[in-house]
Amino acid sequence: MTHIGRPYDKKSKKITIKKDDSVDAVVAYLQHKLRIRFVVPQFYVGNDDHGIHDIDTSINWLIQDLRSRKIGGIYLPNTRWFAGEEDKAENLQRFVVQLAGLADVYVNDAFGSWQPHASTYHIAKYLPSYAGLCLQDELYHVKSVLQPTRPFVAIVAGAKYDTKIGPLTEIYKKVDHLILGGVIYNTYLCAKYGVKIKGVQESDIELARGLVEQDRTERKIVELPFLVESDTLEEREEGRYRTINIEDFAAGTEYNYVVDIDPLSFEVDPCKGVLSSAKTIFVNAVMGLMPLFWHGTSKMDAVIDQNISAQKFLGGGDTLQEFKSLHPKLYHEALHSPKYYLFTGGGTVLKVIEEGDPYGLEIVKALIENKASSQHDYKNHHHYSNGHAC
Ligand SMILES: Nc1ncnc2c1ncn2[C@@H]1O[C@H](COP(=O)(O)OP(=O)(O)OP(=O)(O)O)[C@@H](O)[C@H]1O
Numbered sequence: 480m481t482h483i484g485r486p487y488d489k490k491s492k493k494i495t496i497k498k499d500d501s502v503d504a505v506v507a508y509l510q511h512k513l514r515i516r517f518v519v520p521q522f523y524v525g526n527d528d529h530g531i532h533d534i535d536t537s538i539n540w541l542i543q544d545l546r547s548r549k550i551g552g553i554y555l556p557n558t559r560w561f562a563g564e565e566d567k568a569e570n571l572q573r574f575v576v577q578l579a580g581l582a583d584v585y586v587n588d589a590f591g592s593w594q595p596h597a598s599t600y601h602i603a604k605y606l607p608s609y610a611g612l613c614l615q616d617e618l619y620h621v622k623s624v625l626q627p628t629r630p631f632v633a634i635v636a637g638a639k640y641d642t643k644i645g646p647l648t649e650i651y652k653k654v655d656h657l658i659l660g661g662v663i664y665n666t667y668l669c670a671k672y673g674v675k676i677k678g679v680q681e682s683d684i685e686l687a688r689g690l691v692e693q694d695r696t697e698r699k700i701v702e703l704p705f706l707v708e709s710d711t712l713e714e715r716e717e718g719r720y721r722t723i724n725i726e727d728f729a730a731g732t733e734y735n736y737v738v739d740i741d742p743l744s745f746e747v748d749p750c751k752g753v754l755s756s757a758k759t760i761f762v763n764a765v766m767g768l769m770p771l772f773w774h775g776t777s778k779m780d781a782v783i784d785q786n787i788s789a790q791k792f793l794g795g796g797d798t799l800q801e802f803k804s805l806h807p808k809l810y811h812e813a814l815h816s817p818k819y820y821l822f823t824g825g826g827t828v829l830k831v832i833e834e835g836d837p838y839g840l841e842i843v844k845a846l847i848e849n850k851a852s853s854q855h856d857y858k859n860h861h862h863y864s865n866g867h868a869c
């Protein structure tokens with residue numbers, strides 16, 4: 480089982496089920512790699528925008544098939560399609576108990592899913608639970624980000640403003656320089672310069688004011704001066720996008736969508752100097768709206784790579800995906816280079832830097848606590864279990 484995307488809207492509390500967020504691609508990859516057949520069960524979806532309410536008993540047929548080796552595995556639909564996954568009350572309890580009934584053991588290998596949800600946290604109370612090999616490796620390496628050789632530069636960009644702005648104020652205290660991009664930078668610029676950028680919410684700008692205040696005296700935020708403004712998010716059409724300079728910002732000016740950092744920003748100081756003298760660089764950054772506006776991200780990756788003495792940590796689902804697509808050769812070299820480490824989760828690394836301790840993550844604490852009591856729980860659990868090890 481896994482999360483894909485963000486089908487649950489925290490504001491409206493609605494779940495949107497669309498093919499783009501299905502587990503099909505994951506299942507196809509696993510089938511190809513493992514040479515076994517997985518089945519994705521179909522569950523009833525109500526028409527109340529609350530996704531799938533229950534894992535119904537039809538799954539028992541598949542469990543029979545698994546036991547009799549007719550199939551090699553069962554892969555649940557996107558766990559964020561279930562009403563209980565991000566719920567806090569009854570739906571959560573209901574879903575956790577149903578999940579626990581499917582298996583004998585729980586292994587969490589999803590470093591990127593740091594938030595305590597039903598399938599990432601609460602389930603550990605019901606089953607003997609363990610950290611997977613990838614999770615263990617990530618927790619081991621994240622310690623190096625906590626004890627960086629200085630100067631330490633963090634680059635944070637992308638779209639997940641809501642979960643990343645909180646950690647940023649703590650991270651700010653720990654880095655020598657902070658570079659922002661994507662939606663996070665747009666919001667910061669609106670808060671600092673009083674400009675309006677299409678798509679940036681007033682409530683989000685309010686949250687960014689703290690960061691602006693924090694930076695007034697210490698000046699750790701390295702501003703990227705050249706941005707790409709586009710009239711549309713749908714296409715990259717000549718004449719409908721242009722480079723703007725933050726030096727021209729005046730309070731009250733309204734801009735269209737800011738969709739990328741102009742690559743030139745990475746070729747001039749202060750950014751160029753900061754990146755070339757850093758000894759540790761952490762990157763959770765897709766600088767532009769993909770797949771159309773990739774130029775800023777590509778330039779950033781190339782400039783970082785030129786600093787051969789720095790220890791480089793890249794983290795994030797999209798951050799790695801784009802790194803691989805934009806620089807396939809470098810990506811493969813980085814996988815084996817002692818100068819690089821690639822984390823599957825970016826927000827998770829930010830959370831660890833904020834907490835100061837990888838074992839402080841709730842999903843990890845749940846595994847550690849469960850270990851102490853797993854023998855006991857395992858015996859008690861058996862009345863739930865009709866399943867197979869997952
Ligand atoms: N200016 C922008 N406007 C809109 N979307 C943007 C902009 N800049 C980047 N993005 C989008 O941000 C997304 C990546 O951000 P996200 O925070 O999800 O990163 P991630 O590497 O997947 O990190 P995590 O592991 O924390 O999920 C990309 O899909 C990209 O299209």
Ligand SMILES: O=C(O)[C@H](O)COP(=O)(O)O
Pocket residue numbers: 482483484485591592593594639642796824826
């Ligand atoms: O699937 C997850 O858990 C994500 O990678 C992190 O969660 P978010 O999309 O809510 O930030």
